[in-house]
Amino acid sequence: ETGVTQTPRHLVMGMTNKKSLKCEQHLGHNAMYWYKQSAKKPLELMFVYSLEERVENNSVPSRFSPECPNSSHLFLHLHTLQPEDSALYLCASSQVGLPDEQFFGPGTRLTVL
């Protein structure tokens, strides 16, 4: 595997389910990100981990819970989501410093019923 991978690519869940999104980067980077892309809205940064420490949490509801066990893996744990949480969830990684090109995964298309 190369680059940034995300699993699953598609997920349908009910409002009472608990699920997790997984992201893995094979680039040796030390920063990872979760973004949310809703229909007709710009990408929204949700969480940033730099050197495995969370450095940003953009007022994201607690029903989204990130986890970064090491510099290569990032999870987004989901519980009791709402239909408006249906969106494309994108993971990215980068090397802290300049230049700081972010590499994005293909995303997980989440539908909450």
Added chain:
Amino acid sequence: DAKTTQPNSMESNEEEPVHLPCNHSTISGTDYIHWYRQLPSQGPEYVIHGLTSNVNNRMASLAIAEDRKSSTLILHRATLRDAAVYYCILRDGNNAGNMLTFGGGTRLMVKP
């Protein structure tokens, strides 16, 4: 991060050059200008970035105005595969978190 303004959409003919404008009149001295693009059904991908001087790479060129209040992404020969949403983003060089704030971008349509 400072705000950028881009046209919502642009059209181009295949194999012709495309100039995608971006205004960033409130840019600060430490802001880098980054461009990303998002092809249909994919995550965004990095295109190019610069600070003051014009930049070229295999994908595109970036022309930065002398006062840095605007920039233009140049695709020298558009192909159908260049149809995407192009985002112009300012990134504070002092920001250790490498955070990017995406706007609405410009949707580029390429006609055969």
